Amino acid sequence: xxxxxxxxxxxxxxxxxxxxxxxxxxxxxxxxxxxxxxxxxxxxxxxxxxxxxxxxxxxxxxxxxxxxxxxxxxxxxxxxxxxxxxxxxxxxxxxxxxxxxxxxxxxxxxxxxxxxxxxxxxxxxxxxxxxxxxxxxxxxxxxxxxxxxxxxxxxxxxxxxxxxxxxxxxxxxxxxxxxxxxxxxxxxxxxxxxxxxxxxxxxxxxxxxxxxxxxxxxxxxxxxxxxxxxxxxxxxxxxxxxxxxxxxxxxxxxxxxxxxxxxxxxxxxxxxxxxxxxxxxxxxxxxxxxxxxxxxxxxxxxxxxxxxxxxxxxxxxxxxxxxxxxxxxxxxxxxxxxxxxxxxxxxxxxxxxxxxxxxxxxxxxxxxxxxxxxxxxxxxxxxxxxxxxxxxxxxxxxxxxxxxxxxxxxxxxxxxxxxxxxxxxxxxxxxxxxxxxxxxxxxxxxxxxxxxxxxxxxxxxxxxxxxxxxxxxxxxxxxxxxxxxxxxxxxxxxxxxxxxxxxxxxxxxxxxxxxxxxxxxxxxxxxxxxx
Amino acid sequence: xxxxxxxxxxxxxxxxxxxxxxxxxxxxxxxxxxxxxxxxxxxxxxxxxxxxxxxxxxxxxxxxxxxxxxxxxxxx
Numbered sequence: 011x012x013x014x015x016x017x018x019x020x021x022x023x024x025x026x027x028x029x030x031x032x033x034x035x036x037x038x039x040x041x042x043x044x045x046x047x048x049x050x051x052x053x054x055x056x057x058x059x060x061x062x063x064x065x066x067x068x069x070x071x072x073x074x075x076x077x078x079x080x081x082x083x084x085x086x087x088x089x090x091x092x093x094x095x096x097x098x099x100x101x102x103x104x105x106x107x108x109x110x111x112x113x114x115x116x117x118x119x120x121x122x123x124x125x126x127x128x129x130x131x132x133x134x135x136x137x138x139x140x141x142x143x144x145x146x147x148x149x150x151x152x153x154x155x156x157x158x159x160x161x162x163x164x165x166x167x168x169x170x171x172x173x174x175x176x177x178x179x180x181x182x183x184x185x186x187x188x189x190x191x192x193x194x195x196x197x198x199x200x201x202x203x204x205x206x207x208x209x210x211x212x213x214x215x216x217x218x219x220x221x222x223x224x225x226x227x228x229x230x231x232x233x234x235x236x237x238x239x240x241x242x243x244x245x246x247x248x249x250x251x252x253x254x255x256x257x258x259x260x261x262x263x264x265x266x267x268x269x270x271x272x273x274x275x276x277x278x279x280x281x282x283x284x285x286x287x288x289x290x291x292x293x294x295x296x297x298x299x300x301x302x303x304x305x306x307x308x309x310x311x312x313x314x315x316x317x318x319x320x321x322x323x324x325x326x327x328x329x330x331x332x333x334x335x336x337x338x339x340x341x342x343x344x345x346x347x348x349x350x351x352x353x354x355x356x357x358x359x360x361x362x363x364x365x366x367x368x369x370x371x372x373x374x375x376x377x378x379x380x381x382x383x384x385x386x387x388x389x390x391x392x393x394x395x396x397x398x399x400x401x402x403x404x405x406x407x408x409x410x411x412x413x414x415x416x417x418x419x420x421x422x423x424x425x426x427x428x429x430x431x432x433x434x435x436x437x438x439x440x441x442x443x444x445x446x447x448x449x450x451x452x453x454x455x456x457x458x459x460x461x462x463x464x465x466x467x468x469x470x471x472x473x474x475x476x477x478x479x480x481x482x483x484x485x486x487x488x489x490x491x492x493x494x495x496x497x498x499x500x501x502x503x504x505x506x507x508x509x510x511x512x513x514x515x516x517x518x519x520x521x522x523x524x525x526x527x528x529x530x531x532x533x534x535x536x537x538x539x540x541x
Numbered sequence: 542x543x544x545x546x547x548x549x550x551x552x553x554x555x556x557x558x559x560x561x562x563x564x565x566x567x568x569x570x571x572x573x574x575x576x577x578x579x580x581x582x583x584x585x586x587x588x589x590x591x592x593x594x595x596x597x598x599x600x601x602x603x604x605x606x607x608x609x610x611x612x613x614x615x616x617x
Contacts (some may be wrong), residue, residue, distance in 0.1 A: 176593030326572070332592045334576045344578065356577045363576075396573055 011051045034216035048195035059157040064192040067167040070115035071174040074108045075181035112175045126156045131377035159199040170206045196286040202298045202320035217294030228289030232286025239526030241483040242278035253439045256448045261455035272431045306423035308392040334363035380437035548581045564598040588613045
């Protein structure tokens with residue numbers, strides 16, 4: 011079921027009607043049923059894999075919780091009779107058992123993710139080694155279809171598992187409730203990757219039908235559809251054409267194509283989030299936010315705190331901190347302290363952890379060397395800023411740069427936007443060499459395009475209409491982003507008289523139907539669904 | 542508490558730690574400072590701060606950090 015289809019809109023309103031008609035305490039069962047229907051509409055096999063993940067993680071968490079409860083009860087019962095060492099030994103024994111349960115569940119779930127996502131890539135690497143040694147490679151005849159949303163629900167479910175292992179949360183006792191947490195349909199295909207504490211509080215609460223939720227949710231959904239259908243989908247043919255034929259276009263055309271790609275992916279991904287967050291608001295549910303005006307960031311590190319926030323938070327919590335604080339990481343840091351000094355040994359654990367995180371982030375986005383390189387380039391700039399931070403402060407003092415000045419902040423924002431755009435396009439052209447080729451084209455081809463048809467090739471061919479809509483949407487997005495600095499745009503909108511508000515929304519719906527829906531019919535789905 | 546304040550002042554002396562209650566949520570301390578802080582706390586107090594303690598609320602103020610250290614000592 012396509013999110014941008016009329017069927018999906020009807021589906022949502024049917025679910026909403028039932029949701030608010032039945033007793034409040036059973037509302038979550040409607041969401042579970044809707045999630046099952048939504049997923050089954052995408053194929054039975056995909057749903058089977060969701061069930062495998064949900065069941066294995068649910069059972070493993072329950073087992074770990076049972077061991078935790080047993081340990082607590084045993085210690086309480088034998089508190090007076092046992093020594094500190096005996097207590098410690100018992101705790102260690104239980105913890106070892108819990109650890110093996112967690113590892114088994116992690117291996118199963120990440121194993122499934124790796125088989126579906128990375129099998130072909132791994133086989134290609136094996137074949138490359140065999141060929142280099144003069145042998146004949148293994149024929150890749152396997153046809154694996156990646157289950158819908160596997161990267162997202164696997165991360166969400168395993169995050170819950172680790173939280174239960176760390177005893178930060180208690181295991182959920184109801185399987186249907188846990189199944190809803192893993193398979194909640196608005197976030198199934200593209201996130202956000204929620205943590206159990208936050209999402210379960212929203213999913214299992216009783217929600218009343220409130221005009222405010224309905225109205226604000228609808229407004230956000232509408233804006234999300236506009237971003238997707240009137241911006242991302244209209245830019246897509248132009249970007250695809252520039253990336254496919256970059257060697258034939260001028261450097262300026264390719265550069266503009268790269269910037270337009272940044273606009274497209276933001277409109278596409280954040281548009282999806284607006285549709286889903288808006289829809290959830292209509293159910294009275296608040297999803298975790300995934301974007302905070304990322305193109306207004308002043309460094310690559312800040313950009314990654316504001317783009318795909320929940321994925322970054324997952325990596326930080328479950329990879330970055332455990333890696334940076336591990337015994338081996340601290341031992342390396344201590345060993346280097348005398349030789350290389352305090353700053354080096356303090357920065358080294360974070361650097362090692364960042365390399366691991368950015369390698370994994372690259373691999374999570376795609377099974378190719380281009381994505382791995384993309385991840386590592388992002389990591390390189392973040393690590394570089396860590397190591398050069400002190401030098402940067404000295405340099406700013408020497409040049410008398412006032413960081414609070416508007417011009418300096420604008421410079422930092424534009425510089426970061428250019429940098430992240432260049433990094434972003436690297437894996438999107440095709441292979442790593444194509445990405446490199448596109449970069450080179452921008453830097454080495456300096457001819458001036460002759461007219462609009464050469465500057466905006468595929469876009470100009472489609473006539474002025476699409477061009478005007480894209481320009482208007484970019485301008486609107488920019489204004490909204492500036493307004494959002496103080497408060498949500500919907501707060502400004504609420505202050506407008508009702509007749510004007512209704513007219514504006516009706517106009518938006520008409521524009522969507524007339525220009526957006528025909529455009530979306532010929533385009534693919536959402537860009538982040540492929541991850 | 543004194544040892545903890547000493548560690549914090551060594552990492553960043555420009556912060557009023559006795560008043561600040563939003564060290565992590567307010568991004569007063571960055572992730573590198575947090576790792577340095579944890580390493581120093583582990584060495585100074587001879588405790589193990591596992592990932593399960595890595596929650597913002599445990600590091601938002603000196604008091605929260607001190608409570609966490611005592612909870613870990615009790616747990617061990």
